[in-house]
Amino acid sequence: MVANVQIIGLRKTFGPTVAVDDFSLTVAEGEFVALLGPSGCGKTTVMRMIAGITDPDQGQITLSGQRIDALMPERRHVGLVFQSYALFPHMSVARNVAFGLKMRRQTAGQIAVKVAETLALVDMSSYADRLPRELSGGQQQRVALARAIAIEPRLLLLDEPLSNLDAKLREQLRDDLKALQRRLGITTIHVTHDQSEAMALADRVVVMNAGAIVEVGTPRDLYQTPKTRFTAQFLGHTNIIPARVQFGRMITPWGELLGAAPLGAGAVQLSVRPEDLGLAACDQGAGHVTEVTFLGAEVEHRIAIAGLMLRSRSSGRDAPVHPVGTKVVLSFPADLHHLSQEPAL
Amino acid sequence: MTITRTTLWLLLLPGVGYLVLFFGLPLVLALLTSLGMGTIGTNEGFTLRHYADLFSDSVYRDGIRYSLYISVAPTLASLAVALPLAVVLQATFPGKKLFLTLYKVPLVVPGIVAAFIVMILFDRGGEMSRILKPVGLSLPKLVRDDWSLGVIIALAWKSIPFMTLIIGGALASIPADLAAAARSLGANRRVVFWQIELPMALPGITAAVLLVFVGSTGAFAVPSLLGPIYPKPLSVWMYEAAYQQNDWGLATAMGIVMSAIACAVLLIYYRLTHGLNRAIGGETR
Ligand SMILES: Nc1ncnc2c1ncn2[C@@H]1O[C@H](COP(=O)(O)OP(=O)(O)O)[C@@H](O)[C@H]1O
Ligand SMILES: [Mg+2]
Numbered sequence: 001m002v003a004n005v006q007i008i009g010l011r012k013t014f015g016p017t018v019a020v021d022d023f024s025l026t027v028a029e030g031e032f033v034a035l036l037g038p039s040g041c042g043k044t045t046v047m048r049m050i051a052g053i054t055d056p057d058q059g060q061i062t063l064s065g066q067r068i069d070a071l072m073p074e075r076r077h078v079g080l081v082f083q084s085y086a087l088f089p090h091m092s093v094a095r096n097v098a099f100g101l102k103m104r105r106q107t108a109g110q111i112a113v114k115v116a117e118t119l120a121l122v123d124m125s126s127y128a129d130r131l132p133r134e135l136s137g138g139q140q141q142r143v144a145l146a147r148a149i150a151i152e153p154r155l156l157l158l159d160e161p162l163s164n165l166d167a168k169l170r171e172q173l174r175d176d177l178k179a180l181q182r183r184l185g186i187t188t189i190h191v192t193h194d195q196s197e198a199m200a201l202a203d204r205v206v207v208m209n210a211g212a213i214v215e216v217g218t219p220r221d222l223y224q225t226p227k228t229r230f231t232a233q234f235l236g237h238t239n240i241i242p243a244r245v246q247f248g249r250m251i252t253p254w255g256e257l258l259g260a261a262p263l264g265a266g267a268v269q270l271s272v273r274p275e276d277l278g279l280a281a282c283d284q285g286a287g288h289v290t291e292v293t294f295l296g297a298e299v300e301h302r303i304a305i306a307g308l309m310l311r312s313r314s315s316g317r318d319a320p321v322h323p324v325g326t327k328v329v330l331s332f333p334a335d336l337h338h339l340s341q342e343p344a345l
Numbered sequence: 346m347t348i349t350r351t352t353l354w355l356l357l358l359p360g361v362g363y364l365v366l367f368f369g370l371p372l373v374l375a376l377l378t379s380l381g382m383g384t385i386g387t388n389e390g391f392t393l394r395h396y397a398d399l400f401s402d403s404v405y406r407d408g409i410r411y412s413l414y415i416s417v418a419p420t421l422a423s424l425a426v427a428l429p430l431a432v433v434l435q436a437t438f439p440g441k442k443l444f445l446t447l448y449k450v451p452l453v454v455p456g457i458v459a460a461f462i463v464m465i466l467f468d469r470g471g472e473m474s475r476i477l478k479p480v481g482l483s484l485p486k487l488v489r490d491d492w493s494l495g496v497i498i499a500l501a502w503k504s505i506p507f508m509t510l511i512i513g514g515a516l517a518s519i520p521a522d523l524a525a526a527a528r529s530l531g532a533n534r535r536v537v538f539w540q541i542e543l544p545m546a547l548p549g550i551t552a553a554v555l556l557v558f559v560g561s562t563g564a565f566a567v568p569s570l571l572g573p574i575y576p577k578p579l580s581v582w583m584y585e586a587a588y589q590q591n592d593w594g595l596a597t598a599m600g601i602v603m604s605a606i607a608c609a610v611l612l613i614y615y616r617l618t619h620g621l622n623r624a625i626g627g628e629t630r
Contacts, residue, residue, distance in 0.1 A: 053525040073528040080529040086522035090544050099540075103531030151530060 003064040003154035010059035019045040030185040034198035037208030043191040079153030083160040085144040087132035094128040100151035118150040158190040227341040232271045241270040253306035254286040268338040274313040278331030285327040379598035395598035407576040416561035419500035427508035457566040463499040495571035504557040515549025
């Protein structure tokens, strides 16, 4: 009974604050979508409106053709995992997981079987009789997830489920979560402000800022060919270089980029990832190294050129290291990318 | 640093000493007096005479029963009003601020004033009957009536805001996400209240109930003014024994019995709420 989701024109204001504006999104059956954006951009508000905990001012939410935006939350059959986990503190792990099943008037036998099955799924079988306060953060997170999936929801909503965990555990639970979602095939919307989490988990990423959707795409497309400066900068680091296209030639602040295919017309903004920006020592070079940082797997150079500050990263054991002050020339990838939805500077 | 026995006692002294001095000592003195070995009144040597008097006299037995009645009934009446009120006050509604100020007024009104207010309003020929008469309604007897309704009203009137405050605080401290989680799992508002909010607020409710109960146990002014001629609560008999008959042995025996009953009720209540917690919240583990 996995559903597809269609959201049209969702809007919510709190007094003068526009928390969510004109939010439209379609999620296919079984798809894993991540809502990615900085803190306060309205991600939680979107989730709460889908779950029915917050009433939207405007907009429609449809699950597999059924309008749900006027339904009480208990009628929506949507699983929700909170950032705070929101486990019932006075109930054991097993009773937490059983809660939704009891509400569905299943028999004690059915409930016992389902609880055992779900706890096994999240590897928490041996903790069934513990109280939430007797569990670690990661264990509580698993129980919260188990409680949400036990009711076999049509849609699973995860609101920053991993953000209260330390980095190592976060990575492990992230992998577990992905495996579980693939296995169960539940349509999932996952909220996060962590771009690597969004990219690792999701089939598609929805980038949000200030209550509105900025861009939607696969992790790869958003990373490699972002249309906006916001997306380019939010998903990792990038160098933004203002340029002009004149007579089929690409002109940067320090001169023509030889061999670059012209993109767009007039003024454009190029976005070049640090790992795509090549670097070679050259006495006639227009730039010079201002800082070198060894990051373990990579070496990062900062280069000052024509009033811009650019980053270049190279990886591998033999990655060359240029001392501060070295004059350098830059090399660009053949398929230059520019931010097509960004107004010209 | 290792804490020696002596330093531990020294550290505990302020707290324990306070308890011993102002709570334990008077209790022991009262107990001794009630056993005929008192420092106030006559010292006649160990005797259980006062307790025998107390329990053999039907007047005092009725007094005990009545004392219990006018502490349990107002407590239940307060709970019946305060719990729904505390729930309603969690929501926002127009005029809430004003209401929040007004409903606390009884907190600062002394019991004896509350008793007079009830008397003026509800006694035969009081304001209420004057107002209701033209409409053809008449009030039941509320002052010095057989069921002590006036006493119950006055005591409850005073303790409702207190209970509401404590229970409201307990409810407000429950994270809103819990109710939201329960709703998304299929629980309606009613189920959320009974299975999530009530069990979680139970410690606060218990505290409020106990404090109100203990407060009403020793009520003196209100039952004296509004209660029936007979029976009288133990507090009133105590006063008469001590100050009119100068029988301190009997008075302190009543005090000890009253305290013992209060303790017994508290214990029973703890057992009940513990059971209640298991019943509605499931087993605690
Ligand atoms: N109940 C509320 N009352 C007032 N403002 C709110 C409320 N909930 C959210 N907001 C505001 O709406 C905006 C979006 O909040 P939220 O959806 O929680 O963001 P996110 O989850 O992306 O961090 C924020 O500016 C926040 O302050
Ligand atoms: Mg949030």
